[in-house]
Amino acid sequence: MKIPLRNILIIAAFGVIGFTEQALAQAVNDADSHEIVTKLADKLVDVYPFPDISAKYSEALKKAEAAGRYNNLSEDELASRLTDDLNKAHKDVHLRVMRNEQVYKSMTEPQAGGGNQREDDSERRANYGFKKVEIDGATSTAYIDAPGPFYGSKEAFEMAAAAMNMAAYSKYIVIDIRHNPGGTGQMGRFLSSYFYNAGHEQFYLNGFYKDRKQDEQEWTYAYVPGRRNPDAKVYLLVGRGTGSASEGFAYAMQKLNRATIVGDTTAGAGIAGTYVALKNNLIVFTPFKMVVGPGSNVGWEGTGVIPDVNTGKADALLAARKLILEDIVKTGKDSITRESAQWVIDNSNMAANKPVNIKSKYSELIGRYPNNVSITAAKNGLVYKYSVPGKPVETFTLQEVKPDVLVINGLNANIAPNSSRLYVNRNAAGKVESFTRKTMMANGTIYIAPQPFKTINQISAGISHKRHRLILPFRMPVPGH
Incomplete structure (x- = not known):
């Protein structure tokens, strides 16, 4: 039977598409899978800060491999299954395996310029972690929206300093980290430093490793650019989207009694980590440092930061603004400011008023x-x-x-x-x-x-x-x- 040329081209086209999809979903071979599992298990045993938990991870991975759970899987499927098995052994929201070809290549292949050049402008597009600053002169309140993540670059610290200096003369400062997934812990320490006078540095957080001899004390900085605001009343807005280093910022400021935490309980990711390349475009974010409060072995890992004012799903910003108005009514030095604050409080309470004829x-x-x-x-x-x-x-x-x-x-x-x-x-x-x-x-x-x-x-x-x-x-x- 003679097949028309047009049909031949269509069949060929579908054949190419099918081949491409098959190539993309090609299973990781047994040797590579074994190498990935072994490297992952060994890395966790080497660096995870709790030896009893890392032993559980290693045992769970090897047992699953012996049962054939990692055979004939694509790279994405293997990453997902490894993460699931680790979470079943012990849930750590930081610990996850993922497929990311770009990051894997950046970690395993030499980069132009000595590997110091960023391949994209994600930091700039995120405005280096800071979205906006709003000043309300009537209540002397500065609102800083910092959805993050917290970057450690020169530009990020310049942006943070600019935000803090815009807020330098406000009596009340609200920092919104409800949607900040984390990043570098240095940024939280940097922001906290503005709320203390020079020479009054604070023991901010403590980090410990599997080898406790490597414990690190984190202190607020002796120098920050611009004007400090040690008398400001600080409110940090948190929620389920607040994770890792941004949680550390809230946790430390709460333990130092330097801020009122408003919102919902945070993610509970309290073990700092870093990316490790495995194989076949797979990388793992490996926790290696437990972060806790000064003089304590307790942090926010697994529990999250519990707000001082728990709003649940209600708007934490509205709650913080009401707290500020109530403080103005209570402590304001002039009657005009107090009356204005009470006016706004009354308006916010109208919806809850009992109906009258x-x-x-x-x-x-x-x-x-x-x-x-x-x-x-x-x-x-x-x-x-x-x-x-x-x-x-x-x-x-x-x-x-x-x-x-x-x-x-x-x-x-x-x-x-x-x-x-x-x-x-x-x-x-x-x-x-x-x-x-x-x-x-x-x-x-x-x-x-x-x-x-x-x-x-x-x-x-x-x-x-x-x-x-x-x-x-x-x-x-x-x-x-």
């Missing part, structure tokens, strides 16, 4: 007021209205913030949400006399309307009453007297 509770507010203002009843409460001749009437619902304080929803929304309030003024008998309108400005100050608002009827009645009091006792003077 606004229409019934504040019915005495209903009426017309000067300056084109009126308050009317609506189906679900009260409405604040502002009308200017020739323009549509603007309406804003009233919502209770706390007793006798109502937010005018939407009024001055160009400044901020919930920026305008109505404060009810009552007489000694508890009857509503007027209201005062206040507005939180963008700079944190509070503008107070010059005069309390009274209804037009109240004003008219007051004028008549005053006239009555003035006219009755008044007598015309006798000329010449």
Whole structure:
């Protein structure tokens, strides 16, 4: 049978594709597999800081190999199975085998320029581990977003110094490491050093190896570029994505009582390690140094860093900001700052307030007021209205913030949400006399309307009453007297 040329080309094309996929998924031969397992087991026995655990790893790998668990597997499959078997013997979130051709080649083949050149610009694209710095002058708060990882390059430390110097004059500093997977522990020590005066270096963390004679004490640095901020109140935001060296930063600052840790429990990766090339494009991240607190054999390995303020899945940044506002209300030196902080706290608590019948509770507010203002009843409460001749009437619902304080929803929304309030003024008998309108400005100050608002009827009645009091006792003077 004669096969058309077009079909021959299609068959050939599929044959090439099938061959390519087969080549990519080609099984690691038995000799290479044995060499990989042996090198992995020996390396763990040599460097893993806990000999009893490394013995379990070695035994588990050799037992699995004898059972044929590593036969006829692709490189990816072999890496995955080795990692699974190690985790079954003892779970260490750092310890993992992976296939990475690029890293394997960089570790096993000579590099141009003596191997000192980075093959990609991943550090630059990650902005050297620091994303942004935001300064809130109203609360004197600096927010530093450091999703990491923590790099050890010159550029990374320059970026960290720039971030810390932007925050140098803030009373409160929030550092967000919720999504920081780790990196070099030197960066955490560098950041911590800014919160101590020169000459007051702190024993930060302690690292120990299988050979305890090699123990390393880690201290904060005697010198950091720029201005230190030893009086700042520090909040570190952590979560499940906080791992390894970033956990060490949080753990050390917590143990030193130098920061409040806010968020969710961290990953629990407390044994430092490094990459080791195996064979067939396989590499292993091998833990070799247990990191613990000063004078202790206990770290965060397996348990993670437990926050001082545990928010679970709730937003840790919102929680930290509320802690800062509460501290301002408690310790602020001027009444304006304290009142502004309390204002924001009240707004954040509104959603949790017990619903009240606004229409019934504040019915005495209903009426017309000067300056084109009126308050009317609506189906679900009260409405604040502002009308200017020739323009549509603007309406804003009233919502209770706390007793006798109502937010005018939407009024001055160009400044901020919930920026305008109505404060009810009552007489000694508890009857509503007027209201005062206040507005939180963008700079944190509070503008107070010059005069309390009274209804037009109240004003008219007051004028008549005053006239009555003035006219009755008044007598015309006798000329010449």
